[in-house]
Amino acid sequence: MAVLEKGIWNEQKEIADLSFEDSFNSHIESTAGRYHLYMSYACPFAHRPLLVINYLGLNDAISFSSVAAKRYSDGWLFDDQNPDPIYEQQNLAALYLRAKADYTGRVTVPVLWDRLNNTIASNDSSNLAMELATNWLSMATNKVELVPSNLKGDIERLNSWLHQNVNRKVYHVGFAKSQHEYDSANDTLFNALTELDETLSKSNYLHGSVITLSDLFLLPTLVRFEAVYEVHFKANKKPLKAFTHLYRYMLDLLNVESIRATIEIEHMKEHYYFSHAHINPHRIIPAGPEITW
Known part of the structure; x- marks a missing residue:
């Protein structure tokens, strides 16, 4: 997987090749309309905070959108079906660089974007899901304690x-x-x-x-x-x-x-079978299997 290194996209390097990785750990205020979740319907890790938002009914408090299904050598992209609703960027890397011009690390989803400060509040799926589940219940329409x-x-x-x-x-x-x-x-x-x-x-x-x-x-x-x-x-x-x-x-x-x-099976299939050319070099997306549920 390619990385950004001091703000430069490097297709040849892996995260293990970097001496350090920048992180985003801003305090997340439970304020309606302040944040937007960039996720992927394909990614199981980005699926975590999306599930929390949808299950608790936080949709009016936190907006969300998906990146495109197909991933190329320049990482996660936006397209006509899955545009960037805030800045109209072409790829997710541009958002990372907007947050930190000399960012070093992976360009991953999810991204919780802070509209107020024009930066990434969090890109850690585990912590983000926990944060939303525990500290946003006051805004939820389905006030279920996911973490009693x-x-x-x-x-x-x-x-x-x-x-x-x-x-x-x-x-x-x-x-x-x-x-x-x-x-x-x-x-x-x-x-x-x-x-x-x-x-x-x-x-x-x-x-x-x-x-x-x-x-x-x-x-x-x-x-x-x-x-x-x-x-x-x-x-x-x-x-x-x-x-x-x-x-x-x-x-x-x-x-x-x-x-x-929250589940888009065709988006998932298109991403995995097309994007992992080292596993599926001809990038053929199968017709099946039939999912009966």
Whole structure:
């Protein structure tokens, strides 16, 4: 993945090649209309804060838009179907440079843009989802505690585990460069899915009978599994449907309209199959599979 280095786009460097990476950690004020979320309907990490916004009903307080599905050598782009609604920029890198002209690091989604200060308030999906779930309830139309105080520690621990063993691990499977690397990541991923299936055999959701932030961390990976990960990433040791409790759980969450509304399967497929030319060099986007839910 290319990076910006002191404000210059470098297609040849990876994040590991940089001696440091700039970060954006501004205090986020719970002020309606101040922020805009730039996300991607393809990206499971950007899906986290989008799910929080939609599920809690923060849509009138925080606007959002997606980048284009297809990604080229110059990173995330905007197009006619997915324009930049604020500055009419051509790519996401321009927003990073607007925030910091000599920015060094990856150009990633999500981006929470601060309209008041014309800068990036946050580009950390985990922290941003937690911030929105805990500090914006006063503006929510669906005032659900996604992080109940008595479960906060458990939620944070499980979110971290999900991030390492499921959300990111499926990428380790798909981007493996050796059989050993693939086998190791694949085993970790499917062991984690087996553990989650066992947990969900005893409860409706990850922390009992109510939806919490942990469920909104797991769901983005699950809804991409059949359409993308099982084929494109070769994460097919077992089909997702074989995890009967996990699959039932996914379908239950998808019955919530505000959750289902955040999912764009064709956008996901177009992004993954087109953008990962090192996996799919002819960039052919498959007609299937048929998603029955």
